[in-house]
Amino acid sequence: MDSLDLSRWQFAVTIAFHFMFVPLSIGLVFIVAAMQTAWYRTKNETYLRMTRFWGKLFLINFALGIVTGLVQEFQFGMNWSTYSRFVGDVFGAPLAIEGLLAFFLESTFLGLWIFGWKRLSPRLHLATIWIVAFGTVLSALFILAANSWMQHPVGYEVNPVTGRAEMHDFLAMLTNSTLFTQFPHTVLAALTTGGMFVVGVSSYHLIRKHETDMFLRSIAFGLVVALIATVGVAVSGDQQAKMVARQQPMKMAAAEALWETESGAGLSLFVVTDMGDRRNSIEIRIPKLLSLLATNRLNGTVEGINDLQAEYEKQYGPGSYVPVVPVVYWAFRLMVGAGLLMILFTAIGLWLFRRRRLEGARWFHRLAPWGIALPLAANILGWTVTEMGRQPWVVYGLLKTDEAVSPSVGTAFVLATLIGFTLIYGVLASIDVFLLARFSRTGPEPVEAAARDAY
Numbered sequence: 001m002d003s004l005d006l007s008r009w010q011f012a013v014t015i016a017f018h019f020m021f022v023p024l025s026i027g028l029v030f031i032v033a034a035m036q037t038a039w040y041r042t043k044n045e046t047y048l049r050m051t052r053f054w055g056k057l058f059l060i061n062f063a064l065g066i067v068t069g070l071v072q073e074f075q076f077g078m079n080w081s082t083y084s085r086f087v088g089d090v091f092g093a094p095l096a097i098e099g100l101l102a103f104f105l106e107s108t109f110l111g112l113w114i115f116g117w118k119r120l121s122p123r124l125h126l127a128t129i130w131i132v133a134f135g136t137v138l139s140a141l142f143i144l145a146a147n148s149w150m151q152h153p154v155g156y157e158v159n160p161v162t163g164r165a166e167m168h169d170f171l172a173m174l175t176n177s178t179l180f181t182q183f184p185h186t187v188l189a190a191l192t193t194g195g196m197f198v199v200g201v202s203s204y205h206l207i208r209k210h211e212t213d214m215f216l217r218s219i220a221f222g223l224v225v226a227l228i229a230t231v232g233v234a235v236s237g238d239q240q241a242k243m244v245a246r247q248q249p250m251k252m253a254a255a256e257a258l259w260e261t262e263s264g265a266g267l268s269l270f271v272v273t274d275m276g277d278r279r280n281s282i283e284i285r286i287p288k289l290l291s292l293l294a295t296n297r298l299n300g301t302v303e304g305i306n307d308l309q310a311e312y313e314k315q316y317g318p319g320s321y322v323p324v325v326p327v328v329y330w331a332f333r334l335m336v337g338a339g340l341l342m343i344l345f346t347a348i349g350l351w352l353f354r355r356r357r358l359e360g361a362r363w364f365h366r367l368a369p370w371g372i373a374l375p376l377a378a379n380i381l382g383w384t385v386t387e388m389g390r391q392p393w394v395v396y397g398l399l400k401t402d403e404a405v406s407p408s409v410g411t412a413f414v415l416a417t418l419i420g421f422t423l424i425y426g427v428l429a430s431i432d433v434f435l436l437a438r439f440s441r442t443g444p445e446p447v448e449a450a451a452r453d454a455y
Contacts, residue, residue, distance in 0.1 A: 004405045006414040007079040010421060012387075014071055016380050017425040021065030021432065023379050026136045026187065027194020027229075028058040031221055033129045040126050046214050053444035054198065054218070055129075057436055059114070064432045068425060079414065083394055083404035090156050090167045091146050098142035106135025118455060140190075141183060148179040150395050151386070152247050158398075165398065178247065181240040182386075188232040189382065192342060193375040195226025199349065201440045203368035206359060211443055220353055227346035230339060237339075238293065244389075245294040248396060249303045250312070250321060251389035254328040256290055257283070260304040265290040273325050278306055316397075323391040327384065335381035338374045345371055 001009075032055045039047035073095060076084045084091075112120065113128040120128070149155075155172025156165045167173070202219035205211055245252045253259075257271045259279050266285030274281050291300040305322055312321040345367070352358040394401045 001411075003409055003411045003414045004402055006411060006418055007405050007409070008401065010079065010414060010418040011075055013418065013422050014068070014075070014425060015383070017429055018065070018068040018072060019379055019383060020376055020429060021061055021068055022140075023186075023190035023193040023375065024197055025058065025062045025065050026140065026190035027192065027225070028054060028061065028197065029129070029133045029136055029194075030191060031194050031198055031225060032058055033126075033133050035221065036126055036129055040122055046217060049214055049444045050218055050221075053214075055113075056439055057197075057201075059110075060435045060439065061432060062110070064428055068428055071421065079406055079409060080394075080404050081406040081408075083399065085164065086399055086404070087165050087395060090149060090153075090165050090173070093167060093170060094142040094146040094149075094173065098139050102135050102139035102142060106132045106139065109135065122455060137187060140187060141179075144183050144186060145173055145176065145179050147386075148176045148182050149173055151182075151390060152176060152178040153395055153398055165395075178243060181236060181243045185233060185236040185240050188229045188236060189375065189379055191229035192226050192233060193379065195222045195224075195229060195346070196342060196375050197372050198222030199226060199346070200369040200372040203365035204440065205443060207362055207365035212359065214444060216353075216359060219349070219358065223346050223349045223353065226342065227350060230342045230346065233339060234343070242294060242296075245302065248390055250305065250308045250323070251328070251385075252294060253303060253305045253308060254323045254325045254389055255332040255385060256302075257325055257329045258290070258302060258304045259306050261301065261307045262304065263291065263301045264288045264299045265294075265302040267293065268329070271329065273329065275325060278322075319392070319400075321392060323389055328389045331381045331384040331388070335378045335385065338378040338381070342371070342374050342378075 032051055035047055035054060036051040038044070039051055076091075109128045109131040113125065113132060116125050116128060153165070154176050155167060155169035157168050158164070159166050173179075199219055199222035202215040202222060205215045206219065241252070256265075256268050257273050257280055258265060258268070264287065266287045267289035268283060268285050270282070270284045271280045272282040273279075288298045291302055292298050294300065294302050305325070309321055313319070349358065349364060349368075352361050352364060358364065390396055392400050392402065394404045
């Protein structure tokens with residue numbers, strides 16, 4: 001592998017590790033805020049203990065998430081300097097605002113929440129955790145605005161003298177149609193992650209009959225959040241797929257392994273792809289369903305990979321514009337499969353809860369801790385489809401990935417940092433899992449301690 005391949009692997013590894021932490025933090029902070037609101041309104045000490053228990057787990061994950069995120073922006077200058085020079089005037093703006101506004105907002109008020117239990121009034125203290133939640137969403141908004149611009153660049157001009165992309169309409173970036181579908185999809189996926197985490201940890205304690213009342217309330221919170229959010233992910237994902245079909249038809253074609261343009265195209269259930277001959281040797285499809293999902297019409301036309309390749313060669317010049325179809329195809333199906341499993345699992349859990357059978361459903365509680373991995377896997381698979389599906393472009397239609405890499409960074413240097421970052425991130429991920437597991441098993445504070453330390 002050359003420095004380009006290694007740089008791509010390095011960014012993929014670091015972003016995949018980082019994205020294990022971020023959705024859980026976003027999801028947990030809203031659940032903690034909701035629990036503290038329930039305590040503020042009812043003065044029920046169970047809700048206070050829930051707030052402090054889940055808040056502690058949120059803080060552990062949040063701290064390690066910050067550490068893993070620091071490297072990301074530095075890679076743009078080190079490994080992708082050509083990209084940074086070309087789009088820095090555009091791409092840097094939302095990232096700078098995210099750091100200066102959103103991150104400082106959430107970190108400042110998180111500090112007030114941590115140290116303000118006995119120093120702030122209950123109402124003001126409650127406001128701090130909601131501001132932290134707002135800050136996490138604001139942070140996600142600006143980061144996704146930058147990523148959406150890479151997927152669908154708007155509000156810019158290429159300076160003919162410098163050859164650089166320059167922003168001329170920041171509002172256009174914030175109202176990017178891609179952002180309107182990507183943002184709710186990502187935030188809802190984060191809420192799903194937080195909900196499934198609460199369900200899994202609560203089940204661990206319920207099967208041991210430990211703090212039954214508290215963890216029955218907690219699992220109810222988690223099930224409601226996870227079910228609503230997962231259904232929301234499916235709905236927003238459908239809208240996102242329609243947007244992709246219009247803006248990046250090659251990504252849609254790759255996700256369905258559709259080689260030839262079809263009217264009334266079928267939705268693929270299983271294929272064996274021959275990348276060399278650009279065809280499927282085996283395929284099973286549901287007739288017309290892909291056209292319905294992509295165009296809202298049973299006989300709508302969905303463009304195929306081969307026709308799009310010929311079109312792009314005429315528009316952009318010689319070269320391959322086909323992503324790695326098997327990776328995009330199976331990542332998409334595994335992501336959807338994980339989402340359907342979560343909808344089914346949480347729906348069954350809520351049904352058991354309403355029937356007052358959940359406490360004794362040992363089979364459910366044995367499965368739930370394993371379910372924590374489902375949204376984490378779905379998140380990474382979703383980003384795999386999003387990022388690999390637009391290859392060979394790093395900025396769609398403007399800059400190819402092989403043109404964006406740093407020309408002066410050698411292969412040996414990138415290989416060394418790839419190995420180093422992978423080891424460091426692996427250690428940090430292990431620490432996160434260890435601490436979350438340890439404090440999850442420990443359980444909540446006693447009633448007296450929670451009341452004493454709170455107000």
